[in-house]
Amino acid sequence: MTDAAVANKDTPSTAAAPPEAMAWDNRARRVVTIYVPLACFVFILLFPFYWMTVTAFKPNAELYDYDTYNPFWIAEPTLDHIYKLLFETSYPSWIVTTMSVAIAATFLSLLASVLAAYAIQRLRFRGSQYVGLAIYLAYLVPPSILFIPLATMVFQLGLFDSPLALILTYPTFLVPFCTWLLIGYFKSIPYELEECALIDGATRLQILRRITLPLAVPGLISAGIFSFTLSWNEFIYALAFIQSSENKTVPVAILTELISGDVYQWGALMAGSLLGSLPVAIFYSFFVDYYVSSLTGAVKE
Amino acid sequence: MAGTDVSAHWVRPHIEPSWLARLFDWKPFLIFICMLPAAGLLLVFLTYPLGLGIWLAFTDTTIGRSGVWIGLENFEYMMGDRLFWQAVFYSVFYTAVATIGKFALGLWLALLLNNHLPFKSMLRAIILLPWIVPTVLSAIAFWWIYDAQFSIISYVVVDVLGWRDTYFDFLGSAWPARWSLIAANIWRGIPFVAITLLAGLQTISPSLYEAALLDGSTGWQRFRYITFPLLLPILAIVMTFSIIFTFTDFQLVYAITRGGPVNSTHLLATLAFQRGIPGGNLGEGAAIAVSMIPFLVFATLFSYFALARRKWQQGESND
Numbered sequence: 001m002t003d004a005a006v007a008n009k010d011t012p013s014t015a016a017a018p019p020e021a022m023a024w025d026n027r028a029r030r031v032v033t034i035y036v037p038l039a040c041f042v043f044i045l046l047f048p049f050y051w052m053t054v055t056a057f058k059p060n061a062e063l064y065d066y067d068t069y070n071p072f073w074i075a076e077p078t079l080d081h082i083y084k085l086l087f088e089t090s091y092p093s094w095i096v097t098t099m100s101v102a103i104a105a106t107f108l109s110l111l112a113s114v115l116a117a118y119a120i121q122r123l124r125f126r127g128s129q130y131v132g133l134a135i136y137l138a139y140l141v142p143p144s145i146l147f148i149p150l151a152t153m154v155f156q157l158g159l160f161d162s163p164l165a166l167i168l169t170y171p172t173f174l175v176p177f178c179t180w181l182l183i184g185y186f187k188s189i190p191y192e193l194e195e196c197a198l199i200d201g202a203t204r205l206q207i208l209r210r211i212t213l214p215l216a217v218p219g220l221i222s223a224g225i226f227s228f229t230l231s232w233n234e235f236i237y238a239l240a241f242i243q244s245s246e247n248k249t250v251p252v253a254i255l256t257e258l259i260s261g262d263v264y265q266w267g268a269l270m271a272g273s274l275l276g277s278l279p280v281a282i283f284y285s286f287f288v289d290y291y292v293s294s295l296t297g298a299v300k301e
Numbered sequence: 302m303a304g305t306d307v308s309a310h311w312v313r314p315h316i317e318p319s320w321l322a323r324l325f326d327w328k329p330f331l332i333f334i335c336m337l338p339a340a341g342l343l344l345v346f347l348t349y350p351l352g353l354g355i356w357l358a359f360t361d362t363t364i365g366r367s368g369v370w371i372g373l374e375n376f377e378y379m380m381g382d383r384l385f386w387q388a389v390f391y392s393v394f395y396t397a398v399a400t401i402g403k404f405a406l407g408l409w410l411a412l413l414l415n416n417h418l419p420f421k422s423m424l425r426a427i428i429l430l431p432w433i434v435p436t437v438l439s440a441i442a443f444w445w446i447y448d449a450q451f452s453i454i455s456y457v458v459v460d461v462l463g464w465r466d467t468y469f470d471f472l473g474s475a476w477p478a479r480w481s482l483i484a485a486n487i488w489r490g491i492p493f494v495a496i497t498l499l500a501g502l503q504t505i506s507p508s509l510y511e512a513a514l515l516d517g518s519t520g521w522q523r524f525r526y527i528t529f530p531l532l533l534p535i536l537a538i539v540m541t542f543s544i545i546f547t548f549t550d551f552q553l554v555y556a557i558t559r560g561g562p563v564n565s566t567h568l569l570a571t572l573a574f575q576r577g578i579p580g581g582n583l584g585e586g587a588a589i590a591v592s593m594i595p596f597l598v599f600a601t602l603f604s605y606f607a608l609a610r611r612k613w614q615q616g617e618s619n620d
Contacts, residue, residue, distance in 0.1 A: 034413055034416050034418075037409070037413055038410075038413045038414075038418075038424075041406075041410050041413070041428070041491075042424070042427065042428070044488070045427075045428060045430065045431050045488070045491065045492065046427065046430070048431075048439055048442040048443060048446060048488070049430065049431075049434070049439075049442070051442060051445070051446060051453060052439075052442040052445075055445060063451070064450075064451060066451070066456050066460065071453060071456060108342075109342075111338060112338035112339040112342055113339060115334070115335040115336070115337075115338060115339065116335060116336055116338070116339035116340070118335055119331075119332050119335035119336050120336075123328060123331060123332050123335065125328075125329075125332050131336070135339075135343070138343055138347055140541075140542075140545055140597070140601065141347060141351065142545060142546060142549035142597075143549075143551075144549040144550075144551050144569075144570035144573070144574075144590065144593070145351070145354060145549065145590045145591070145593060145594065146347065146350045146351065146354065147574070147577075147578075147590075148354060148357065148573065148577045148578075148583055148586045148587045148590055149349075149350035149351070149353035149354035149357055149587065150346065150350045151577075151578065151583070152353070152357070152362070152583060153346075153349075153350060153353070155364075168342075168346060169346055171342045171343075171346065172342070172343065172346045172347045175339050175342055175343060176343070179339060203322060203325060203326045204325070204326055204328075204331050205325050205326075205331070229433060232435060233435045233436060235435075235436065235437050235551065235552045235555075236551050236552070236570075236574070239555075239574075239578075240574070240578050250435070250438075251435045251436075251437035251438060251552075252437075254437070254438065254441065255437055255441070255555075255556055266445055266448075266451075269441055269445070270441070270442065270445065272438075273438040273439075273441045273442060276435060276438050277434040277435060277438050277439075280433055280434060280435065281430065281433060281434060284429075284430075284433045285426070288422075288425075288426040288429075289422075291429070291433075292425060292426075292429070292496060295429075295493075295496060295497065295500075
């Protein structure tokens with residue numbers, strides 16, 4: 001339906017031209033106005049990743065010599081930087097920490113969000129829409145405002161330097177988002193199904209477990225993916241609450257542990273960035289459609 | 302026969318519902334239980350710290366020592382602090398320029414993607430990539446691209462194209478560093494804006510364009526009077542988010558410049574971090590963080606009332 005509109009869009013300007021010129025004109029116009037800018041966009045959006053990958057596999061000799069080697073290509077690919085990263089730093093333990101924090105925070109937030117979204121959308125108590133609004137507003141509170149008071153709380157609770165501090169604080173931005181997404185999702189499930197179950201004598205919890213949740217699985221997957229990537233992305237809390245090297249998350253560790261002194265190990269830095277991005281990118285590529293639909297759905301809501 | 306089967310099972314819970322089952326079927330209790338985890342987490346780790354942060358802003362707390370109430374002293378100090386005003390200026394400038402750039406380019410990309418294209422869903426997946434990858438990690442890639450000696454941009458411009466004689470000094474002095482950070486922020490923001498606006502574009506009915514064509518409209522008129530007004534509601538929401546998260550941005554600046562050179566690229570968030578955590582002055586850091594709240598409230602109200610109110614007017618005349 002969109003291409004119909006596009007085809008029409010081009011007609012007025014070319015309507016006066018003879019048919020064969022029009023066909024050519026249309027195609028040339030399309031190339032210039034659509035494909036060329038699109039190619040530029042894709043190139044600019046992807047170039048940093050290409051550059052990251054190329055740098056990660058270049059030996060140091062090539063890395064700092066643009067005169068003899070073409071910087072856009074690798075003459076002799078090497079795994080040195082990756083080897084160094086995996087075996088001479090605590091990279092594996094950073095990955096494990098990040099992964100476990102992300103998974104635990106995701107589960108905690110999903111549990112809390114499912115119950116809250118169900119209560120707000122389906123149990124419908126007085127003032128439930130205000131609770132929904134409050135949760136939406138909670139999403140607008142950025143971590144940059146919260147990290148200082150949270151740091152003092154983490155100190156007082158004795159959680160400083162422990163991954164548990166991250167697992168407990170990440171839900172502050174995950175729960176509002178997931179709840180919001182799931183409220184939208186529950187809305188799309190017909191209420192009649194639940195009424196039937198109620199008449200059949202099911203309890204509310206049975207309805208949630210046997211009827212609503214199975215139907216909301218796509219929504220749960222979207223919320224889970226979002227939570228996982230957001231937790232993997234998180235930086236400021238992990239920077240403020242974690243001190244010891246082995247408990248750091250990947251983004252923080254790369255920035256604080258791999259940079260020693262004034263000489264930056266660009267090869268190792270890029271290898272670390274590449275390996276740190278890969279899990280999220282792979283995870284994302286499996287669920288692109290869920291991701292896109294929930295991103296757009298959440299905004300449209 | 303299936304019906305009889307079900308009814309046989311169906312009677313049993315009515316005969317002996319345990320007190321626990323009855324409790325869980327009692328609506329007020331169930332609501333309480335369902336809301337408890339989310340409300341508990343948010344109250345303890347969001348609402349309470351928000352209040353605590355405001356309280357800390359009025360104390361002289363440092364790391365390891367709980368402070369005493371000192372009234373407005375932190376704020377008075379900030380008023381006379383040139384660095385604070387510089388951070389305020391750069392935060393506003395960064396947000397304004399980056400938002401304009403993101404939305405101009407993002408809208409353009411969304412309009413391009415709204416055409417009939419081969420491999421459309423793959424293209425969409427690729428375009429979202431900068432938004433998926435952890436910001437810090439792509440920021441490190443930008444740091445390398447902006448390197449003074451080995452910048453690939455400088456290499457192309459100077460050695461390949463010969464447009465300049467000297468390499469760019471992206472991060473060495475104040476203004477180039479500021480613009481470089483804004484460029485990196487725009488790069489990261491385009492995908493989100495483009496994909497969400499694309500979703501908005503796809504909800505616009507093609508019959509509106511057909512009607513406009515019959516009336517002899519030009520391409521610009523169709524954009525101005527159909528696409529743009531119908532996109533406004535979604536634009537308002539996306540812009541509110543974008544403004545809030547750009548204004549309070551931390552990762553990008555911290556990863557690329559750490560506020561340097563000579564503190565010229567500090568945003569309020571990085572300044573608050575620097576004073577609060579490594580500097581140890583939690584009270585002062587909290588005061589800087591709290592000073593972001595009025596800007597955020599203003600930005601939210603602005604985008605809500607400037608953009609979203611028109612949606613209601615349209616909604617009444619259109620639907």
